[in-house]
Amino acid sequence: MSAVEAIVAALFAGAGMRRQGPASAAVVAAHVELKELIKDRVGVAHAEVVQELDADGVEPVMLRDRLGEVLIESGVGDDEQVLVAVRRLFALIDLVPDPSSGPSAESPDRRSTASPASDVASVRGGQFGDHNSQYNYFGGVAPVGDVSGSGSVGVGGSVYAPLTTNVVHAHVYPGREPVWPVRVGVVPPPVHCRQDRPADHRLATAMAEPGAVLVGQVVSGLGGVGKTQVAATIANQLWSGGAVDLLVWVTATSRVGIIDAYAQAATASTGIDDPNPLDGADRLLAWLAVTDRRWLIVLDDLADPADLTGLWPPVVERGRTVVTTRRRDAALLAGRRVIDVDVFTPAQARNYLQSKLEDHPHRLEQADALASDLGYLPLALAQAAAYILDRGVRMTCAAYRQRLADQRRRLSELAPHALPDQHQATVSATWVLSIDQADRLAPVGMARPVLQLCALLDPNAVPGELSASRAIANYCTDRLGRPIEALDIDDALHLLRRFSLITIDEVAGAIRIHGLLQRAVREAVAPDQMRALAQAAADALLEMWPPVEYDAARAQLLRNNVARLYEHTGSLLLDGEDGVHRVLFKSGDSVGRTGLAISASEYFQKLSIAVDARHGPDHRDVLETRYFATFWADSEVPAEKLATFMTLLADQTRVLGPGEPDTLRTRGDIATWRGMAVNPAEAVAEFEVVEADAVRLLGADHPVIWTIRSNHAYWRGLAGDNEGAVDAFHEILSYTLRLYGPDHPRTLSRRYYIAFFRRAGGDPATAIAELWDLVRDTTRALGPHHRETLGYREDLAHWQGEVGDPAGAAAALEELLVDQRRFLGRDHPDTLRTRDKLLHWRGELRNSPRG
Numbered sequence: 001m002s003a004v005e006a007i008v009a010a011l012f013a014g015a016g017m018r019r020q021g022p023a024s025a026a027v028v029a030a031h032v033e034l035k036e037l038i039k040d041r042v043g044v045a046h047a048e049v050v051q052e053l054d055a056d057g058v059e060p061v062m063l064r065d066r067l068g069e070v071l072i073e074s075g076v077g078d079d080e081q082v083l084v085a086v087r088r089l090f091a092l093i094d095l096v097p098d099p100s101s102g103p104s105a106e107s108p109d110r111r112s113t114a115s116p117a118s119d120v121a122s123v124r125g126g127q128f129g130d131h132n133s134q135y136n137y138f139g140g141v142a143p144v145g146d147v148s149g150s151g152s153v154g155v156g157g158s159v160y161a162p163l164t165t166n167v168v169h170a171h172v173y174p175g176r177e178p179v180w181p182v183r184v185g186v187v188p189p190p191v192h193c194r195q196d197r198p199a200d201h202r203l204a205t206a207m208a209e210p211g212a213v214l215v216g217q218v219v220s221g222l223g224g225v226g227k228t229q230v231a232a233t234i235a236n237q238l239w240s241g242g243a244v245d246l247l248v249w250v251t252a253t254s255r256v257g258i259i260d261a262y263a264q265a266a267t268a269s270t271g272i273d274d275p276n277p278l279d280g281a282d283r284l285l286a287w288l289a290v291t292d293r294r295w296l297i298v299l300d301d302l303a304d305p306a307d308l309t310g311l312w313p314p315v316v317e318r319g320r321t322v323v324t325t326r327r328r329d330a331a332l333l334a335g336r337r338v339i340d341v342d343v344f345t346p347a348q349a350r351n352y353l354q355s356k357l358e359d360h361p362h363r364l365e366q367a368d369a370l371a372s373d374l375g376y377l378p379l380a381l382a383q384a385a386a387y388i389l390d391r392g393v394r395m396t397c398a399a400y401r402q403r404l405a406d407q408r409r410r411l412s413e414l415a416p417h418a419l420p421d422q423h424q425a426t427v428s429a430t431w432v433l434s435i436d437q438a439d440r441l442a443p444v445g446m447a448r449p450v451l452q453l454c455a456l457l458d459p460n461a462v463p464g465e466l467s468a469s470r471a472i473a474n475y476c477t478d479r480l481g482r483p484i485e486a487l488d489i490d491d492a493l494h495l496l497r498r499f500s501l502i503t504i505d506e507v508a509g510a511i512r513i514h515g516l517l518q519r520a521v522r523e524a525v526a527p528d529q530m531r532a533l534a535q536a537a538a539d540a541l542l543e544m545w546p547p548v549e550y551d552a553a554r555a556q557l558l559r560n561n562v563a564r565l566y567e568h569t570g571s572l573l574l575d576g577e578d579g580v581h582r583v584l585f586k587s588g589d590s591v592g593r594t595g596l597a598i599s600a601s602e603y604f605q606k607l608s609i610a611v612d613a614r615h616g617p618d619h620r621d622v623l624e625t626r627y628f629a630t631f632w633a634d635s636e637v638p639a640e641k642l643a644t645f646m647t648l649l650a651d652q653t654r655v656l657g658p659g660e661p662d663t664l665r666t667r668g669d670i671a672t673w674r675g676m677a678v679n680p681a682e683a684v685a686e687f688e689v690v691e692a693d694a695v696r697l698l699g700a701d702h703p704v705i706w707t708i709r710s711n712h713a714y715w716r717g718l719a720g721d722n723e724g725a726v727d728a729f730h731e732i733l734s735y736t737l738r739l740y741g742p743d744h745p746r747t748l749s750r751r752y753y754i755a756f757f758r759r760a761g762g763d764p765a766t767a768i769a770e771l772w773d774l775v776r777d778t779t780r781a782l783g784p785h786h787r788e789t790l791g792y793r794e795d796l797a798h799w800q801g802e803v804g805d806p807a808g809a810a811a812a813l814e815e816l817l818v819d820q821r822r823f824l825g826r827d828h829p830d831t832l833r834t835r836d837k838l839l840h841w842r843g844e845l846r847n848s849p850r851g
Contacts, residue, residue, distance in 0.1 A: 003077035008068055010034060010086040027089070029278065033255055034085040041076045043440055081254045088256060088277070177271055180293070183239065184265045185249030187298075188232045191382065191421035193355035195348045199230045199341045206337055207234055207320055214337075216312065216321040220328055221341035222500045222514055223430045224379030227324040230341055231298050234322065238296055244320075246295040252323070255307035258299065262311065269293070281311060289314040299323045303437065305332040326434050326500040343376040343514070352378075353397065356385040363388055366398040373404055375459075375515045380427045386416035410523050411516070428520040434499040435521070445480050446492035449533075451501060454513050455521035456537045456568050458560045462502075463544055464509035467493055471539035475532060510557070522568060534569035535576060541565065542583040545590075548745055550782050552823065555590050562587040574614045580607075580621040585628070592632040595787060595830050604629035618655045623648065627666060638676035645670045659697040661704045664690065668708045672715070680719035687712035706735055714753065722761030729754045743781035745788055748774060752792060764803050771796045785823040787830065790816060794834050798841075806844040813838040 014031030035053045042049055049070050076082055199219065206217055219227045238244045246269055250261040263280030267273050270287055274280035288295060297313045302325035313321045325332065344352065349371035357363045374380040388395050403409055411428035419426065438447035453472060454462050466472060467490035476484040493511065496502045503512045525533065541561055549555040562583055566573055573581040584607060592600030608625035615622060630644045645666055652663040667690045675683025691712055694705050710732055717725030733750040740747050751774050759767030775796055778789045793816050801809030813834055820831040 003083060004068055004071045007034075007038070007071055007077065007082060007086055010089045011038075011067070014089050030085065030089040034082070034089055037079070037082050037085055037254070038071070038076060040437070040440055041079055041082065042070060042074050043436070046070050046074070081256060084254075084256050084260075178269055181239075181242075181245045181247070182265075182268045183247045183249075184268050185247075185251070185261060185298075187235050187239070187247070187249045188228055188422060190233065190236070191226075191229055193352055194229060194233075195344065195352050195378075197226065197230060197341065197348070199339050200233055203230060203234050203322070203339050204237070206339070207238070207322075214320060215315055216323055216336045217339055218333055218336050219322060219324045219339045219341060220326070220333075220500060222343075222377075222517070223326050223434060224377050224427065224516075225341045225343055226378045227326075227341050228300055230339070231300060231322050231324045235296060235298050238320075243294065244296045245293040248295070248297045250297065250299045252299040252302040252307065252325075254303065255311075258307060258311055265297075285311070285314065288319055289316060292318065294318050296320045296322070301325065302327065302332075303433070305329045308332075328498045328500055344371070344378055344381065346371060346376065349374075349376045349381055352381055353385060356382075357388065357397075360389075360393065362393075363396040365396045366401055370397040370401050370404075373401055377427070377514060377516055379423065379430060380516055382420050383415050383423065383427055386418070386420040387414060390416050390418075411520055427516055428523065431501065431517055431520060434501055438495050438499045438501065441495055443484075443488045443491050443495075446476060446484070446488055447495050447499075449476055449479055450489060450492040451496055451513075452521055452525055452529075452533055453537050453540075454496075454502060454511060455518040455525075456533060456565050458557070458564045459513050459515045459518055461505075461508070461510035461512065461557050461560065463541070463557060463561060464504070464506075464511060465544050466511065466540060469540040469543055471536055471543050475536035475539075479529075479532070530569065531572050534565065534572040535581070537565050537569075538562075538573055538581045538583045542581075542586060545583070545586055548782070549590060549593065550786060552594065552785070552787065555594070559587045559590055570610070571614065574611055574621075579615075579619070580611055580625075585624070588628060588632075592628075593787075595824065595828055597632045597829075598634055600632035601629050601634070604632065618651070620656065623652055623655060624662065626651075627662065631669065635676070638673050642670065642673040642677045645673060658693075661698060661702065664694045664697065665704050665707065667693075668704075668711055672711055675715050675718070680715050683715040684712070684719050687715060706732060710750070710753075717753075717757040717760060722757045725757040726754055726761065729757070743777070745782065748778050748781065748788065752795075756795075759799060764799065768796070768799050768803065771799065785819065787824065790820055790824070791830060794830070794837065798837055801841045801844065806841045806848060809841040810838060810845055813841060 011031075011034065014027065014034065039050045039053050049067060052067075071077055203217060203219065206214065219230050221227050235247060235249065239247050246265070248261065248265045250258055252258050259277045259281045262284045263274060263277035266280040266284035266287065269291075270283060272283065274283060288297075295313075295318065297319070299308070299321070302308065302323050305325075305327055308323075313319060323332075323336075346368065350368055353367045353371065354364060357367075370384065371381060374384060384397075384400055388397065388400055400414070403414055412426055415426040415428070424430075425432075435448060435451060438451075439445060441447070450466075450472075453466070453475075457463075468486050469489070472489055473484050473486060476489065493502065493504065497504050501513070501517065504510075505512065541558060545558055546554075566584065573584060588600055588603040588607065591603055604625050608622060608629055611619060611625055612622045626648050630641065630648060633641060633644070635641055649663065649666045649670060652660065652666055656663050658664075668687070671683050671686035671690055674686055687708065691705070691708050694702070694708055698705060709728065713725050713728035713732065716728060729750050733747065733754065736744065736747045736750055751770070755767040755770040755774065758770065771792065775789065775792045778786070778792055782789055793812070797809045797812035797816060800812065817831065817834050817838055820828065820834055824831050
């Protein structure tokens, strides 16, 4: 019989035992555990099978007609944990016939199984052997054709009987004294060139508290950070120092494994063999609670906190429990001390690489940069060092960096052929189990797409509002074929946090994810899914972008995420259904509005080249990127900027037509730069023509019209018509108040120009009073550290100096300079301009009679 047929047989037998009457707790637990393992492996792709397994009784028809092929398709028959659970269940129901006795009608416990539809309640094996207890591990099954007798089970239209190979009889041997100290399980040896970690000290300090009754220590962190080594270090220290009488190292990846290890420890520490491992586990826990022996139980790599239900070691003064896990479930952490293990520090990473490559110093070229590229992840550094050492002398840290930067190479291609330090998986594979497990938990199927979306964004700070994004909800709805709401996304994010796949900073409102995990996740995304993922992520970022950027740090976070998204999905954002995704324009414009005009121009120049290569020079989005590249370009040579706008206008007129808003907007900019390059009167004359054409072609209330009118009014003032400029800006202010409200930056800027031209017209006292009011209102509306607020404060101080108060101007500018350096940066153009004005008014103050 194949392994798959054995699994189905075990499910038959367990279901039959439970339907026949009250089954022992051990049988029920083993049967439930087998079903849970199968559900876990089968996953959401076979929801109907999972639903059937969730039912109280498992119908034979379902098993015969569907489950076998699902198990084959899912590869469950190759899963050792499942097979161990099968052997346990067979052993508990004694479904292994005595090899000395064949099928016999005389045996009262042996009943014929005539067909696949036979009552599986009749499948029972007879007692055999000389002892009061038999614990029969079933070693394999084989087809026997059409048979009748004990233990035969119908599967898929055939009748099979368990094979009695490797039957083990476990006996109770009371009174066998253990030899102390006792060590059960294999503690991993220290890895080569291991670095001392802060977690080592925290765990050792916790374990060394004299006379303390300690709750369990939970060593938690992302896969690959070295949690097992932290636990192994303290275990080896306590063992070698004679601080424990019993050391039990448990590989806690399944409940079956934990029970087996506990049973072994019970035998080793009490001298009694229990026929049922569950009984042995109970015996160990009871003994740990009352013994005078000092003990340490290490549960390494706990996959599911539920596996420890009823199996937590007791909390006693003489005992210590350490759990290593990627999980961060509240039920696991509550009431226990958590030891978080992070990645290496830069110094630790450097020391590690130096130790590994010390015999080849030339290979350390760019070692620090490599450590940073790998996110200081210990697992990745170990495998990178092994890869470098496995290659010829030309392979260095610098050469490895080049290969790592090549996105065409998958992470698995950068792993050594033989993994170092007994690693069980490559970097790219180490997180697969956690992702699969998380994706199978409620909300089912949500963890993977949400993690894939995070993998496209900034690893240092994915916006926390991801959970509230309508775009993300719509994407997941389409992908999963069921309605998804914001709560489902939020649940998925916290599910990923429970598996240490992400961290959530509730205070900063940001999600963090390791860069290498991101890459591994991206590499696993099916090509036909990437476009929709990229579109959803871009839609979500655009949705999150506030109409007014009140918070500079928030705007920077969004720009960082757009940059990462474009880096990973570039071309997919350039040729969507609507052309270039608008979030790329939003991000570049945001850079310019922070005052970094040259950076914004460079951004749009690069974007224009990419779009041109994708769509050709006459594509509408190419023309728009050219516009913004010119708009934000350096203005030190106005004639050059004017010429660039003139070239763009010719192309826009040819491709878009003269009546398009974009074309008219460019004509307005040409008028502005003609004023800069020639004189204000030339600008006024050209704006009169542009405004008339725009009203005729677009209508009087089109937004482009009011932008043109604002610039027209500005140049009227610069041409000497200050009163006309004030009147025009009052009219424009009425429009912006109606359209945007009193607190919008455009409304506030119109008020500024009213004060500006009132001052230029010879009424500085009124202008200063208006600017005081504007600073107050801008501080309230945009915040005290917004660039607009800081800019209005700069002008207010300068105007104070102009009306004869250089001391007040200098004091205000000193205070402003501190804020600008803090919130804009020391080298920001606004900061440098304020510094120059401060030097000016300090000089004026020294030269004044009072100075």
